[in-house]
Amino acid sequence: xxxxxxxxxxxxxxxxxxxxxxxxxxxxxxxxxxxxxxxxxxxxxxxxxxxxxxxxxxxxxxxxxxxxxxxxxxxxxxxxxxxxxxxxxxxxxxxxxxxxxxxxxxxxxxxxxxxxxxxxxxxxxxxxxxxxxxxxxxxxxxxxxxxxxxxxxxxxxxxxxxxxxxxxxxxxxxxxxxxxxxxxxxxxxxxxxxxxxxxxxxxxxxxxxxxxxxxxxxxxxxxxxxxxxxxxxxxxxxxxxxxxxxxxxxxxxxxxxxxxxxxxxxxxxxxxxxxxxxxxxxxxxxxxxxxxxxxxxxxxxxxxxxxxxxxxxxxxxxxxxxxxxxxxxxxxxxxxxxxxxxxxxxxxxxxxxxxxxxxxxxxxxxxxxxxxxxxxxxxxxxxxxxxxxxxxxxxxxxxxxxxxxxxxxxxxxxxxxxxxxxxxxxxxxxxxxxxxxxxxxxxxxxxxxxxxxxxxxxxxxxx
Ligand SMILES: Cc1ncc(COP(=O)(O)O)c(C=O)c1O
Numbered sequence: 001x002x003x004x005x006x007x008x009x010x011x012x013x014x015x016x017x018x019x020x021x022x023x024x025x026x027x028x029x030x031x032x033x034x035x036x037x038x039x040x041x042x043x044x045x046x047x048x049x050x051x052x053x054x055x056x057x058x059x060x061x062x063x064x065x066x067x068x069x070x071x072x073x074x075x076x077x078x079x080x081x082x083x084x085x086x087x088x089x090x091x092x093x094x095x096x097x098x099x100x101x102x103x104x105x106x107x108x109x110x111x112x113x114x115x116x117x118x119x120x121x122x123x124x125x126x127x128x129x130x131x132x133x134x135x136x137x138x139x140x141x142x143x144x145x146x147x148x149x150x151x152x153x154x155x156x157x158x159x160x161x162x163x164x165x166x167x168x169x170x171x172x173x174x175x176x177x178x179x180x181x182x183x184x185x186x187x188x189x190x191x192x193x194x195x196x197x198x199x200x201x202x203x204x205x206x207x208x209x210x211x212x213x214x215x216x217x218x219x220x221x222x223x224x225x226x227x228x229x230x231x232x233x234x235x236x237x238x239x240x241x242x243x244x245x246x247x248x249x250x251x252x253x254x255x256x257x258x259x260x261x262x263x264x265x266x267x268x269x270x271x272x273x274x275x276x277x278x279x280x281x282x283x284x285x286x287x288x289x290x291x292x293x294x295x296x297x298x299x300x301x302x303x304x305x306x307x308x309x310x311x312x313x314x315x316x317x318x319x320x321x322x323x324x325x326x327x328x329x330x331x332x333x334x335x336x337x338x339x340x341x342x343x344x345x346x347x348x349x350x351x352x353x354x355x356x357x358x359x360x361x362x363x364x365x366x367x368x369x370x371x372x373x374x375x376x377x378x379x380x381x382x383x384x385x386x387x388x389x390x391x392x393x394x395x396x397x398x399x400x401x402x403x404x405x406x407x408x409x410x411x412x413x414x415x416x417x418x419x420x421x422x423x424x425x426x427x428x429x430x431x432x433x434x435x436x437x438x439x440x441x442x443x444x445x446x447x448x449x450x451x452x453x454x455x456x457x458x459x460x461x462x463x
Contacts, residue, residue: 007026035437045420048437052298056303077341080337080338090347091343091346096115099311104357107350108354109354121313123310125308127337130165131308136231137265140155151226156220157173157174168186199385217252227260228262230257232264242394250289251289254289279359300349302349365443397415397431415433
């Protein structure tokens, strides 16, 4: 019996209509190196979506695997309540330096151990992105209550946002597709409309959200006394459609939140760790616009092992300190919090970000992704709304007259199939084709990706 048949007999795949696999079987992977997946039938296909956006440094990076092996020889996992170890302390010091926008010399492999003071002062660790977001939500709510603001029990979020798959993170997300069946379990969250969407850093008003702000501010003002926090994906909204908005919105949100004693939660899970060209996407808005909580995951371990981290400030932390009897502690526990293997790999990933100057590579190579999609759009009238920043680019698949295809046409899905046949793993979001490769992808591979994307689109949609 073929492995794919045995698969369908037992395995329920994530985020899928399982019936699709009966006609287009899951790809059997036997290896992965750099930007390529090796399939059981000998084909090699390019991982253009960095395996759900996490393989920031490609597959099988020797430095990360070396750190994993070395740590496994010492200890693989020990409860993080009541214990500590050098690796986890070092990682927190380095993450704070990263979050505070320090140069690589201050968080790279040769950085002096110890805490560098700055905006962020404390790190809480968890084991996946959704849980990291829930931790930030819980901390924000509890911090507000413990500083006497017990009426601040709501969250506002951005239209088209996505924050994970647990019930609370679905509630603060706006992807009906993923959340609708579970609506009865969710708390209501107002979604801020009218975001300053832009095509990228070259757009004329990339750094100016003044036209859109008054309407957003009015929505916030109507809620201000009830809000514990506003949550957002900084600059890049991933699952909601690979949309980009002006970083100026973050500066304006920061000023508004300070004036109204509302916290800001930046979900950097997809946008952070170099994807937007900076270590945190929040950095695109400058040092004065940092949030009260930044949640990172995915690229944090180069996508080798699950880990997430919530960076927050000393001021928030102070609201949780007190005698045990005050019951002010943050009593959240996940079994694998601070897993030593994941932490060792995360430390190695930071070494690689610094030593291989990943951000410089993104600055050099990222524009090729956007130029590549632009070249496809030039001769295909149906490709609309090109946008891109850092190491990502996206474009919408439309009819020649710009109208949307019918949902049942499943154009994006057919482009995915056509691309696999041509040697690339693309996974359009609906009819949005996006390129979100490992940050380390080289120029020649990007050229191949662009050619495959063009051929795949042509195979599905007539020019
Ligand atoms: C912005 C954002 N937040 C949260 C998550 C959830 O992370 P995880 O899948 O690790 O739970 C994701 C995953 O894609 C994401 O893109």
